[in-house]
Amino acid sequence: MRRHPRRGEAGGQVTPPGPRGAAVGRGIGIGLMYGLWRPRVLGAWRVPASGPVIMAVNHSHNIDGPMLMGTAPRPVHFLIKKEAFTGPLGPFLHGIGQLRVDRETADRAAVTDALGVLDGGGVLGIFPEGTRGEGDFASLRAGLAYFALRAAAPIVPVAVLGSTERGGRLVRALPPLRSRVDVVFGDPFDAGDGSGRRTRTSLDEATVRIQQRLTAHLESARRLTGR
Secondary structure, eight states, X not given: OOOOOEEOTXXXXXXXXXXXXXXXXXXXHHHHHHHXXXXXXXXXXXXXXXXXEEEEXXXXXXXXXXXXXXXXXXXXXXXXXXXXXXXXXXXXXXXXXXXXXXXXXXXXXHHHHHHHHHHTTOEEEEOTTSSSSSSSOOSOOTHHHHHHHHHTOOEEEEEEESTTSOOOSSOTTSOOTTOXXXXXXOOOBXXXXXXXXXXXXXXXXHHHHHXXXXXXXXXXXXXXXXX
């Protein structure tokens, strides 16, 4: 179903991102991530080849999102904080299919766009901890469970490891150029209990299940990579 454009903060029309933009973003991500670093991708075959998918990614560095965009086997639409959509970066992020979200409010427009991605059979990328931190899935927000239950979409856990081990010589805030960053994809799983319920209690229970699965995947990825 075609949705009408919605208004942006400046009053202009903002068209919801489509799959073509995310495909362009994936191409840019491939060029940048493989050009600047040496990604080692493990388990990408576990990602369903078609249909709606949510990729839940640990988040400890700013390159984690672009790294996944450049290494995932399918184009990814990330929910990205609205603060990143400033100046020329805003139109660029929108153009490559990324979704703007206000983390301080119940952002209905962002929810609509995210569900639109999943309803269209696309891939939604989420940092379930809500912000950059230790990247250990210690604190999850309920948004991931809501999208998973609402769209009946499987969750693929993703661990990005090595992005924060040390800073580079030229830019201390980034990993050293040509250093290895591991991206480990886990087995997809359903967040629900099979009942189809979307109550507050079912969301809370799903969040607990999700956290257990994501934490277990992260531990497994660390053992696998030695990081």
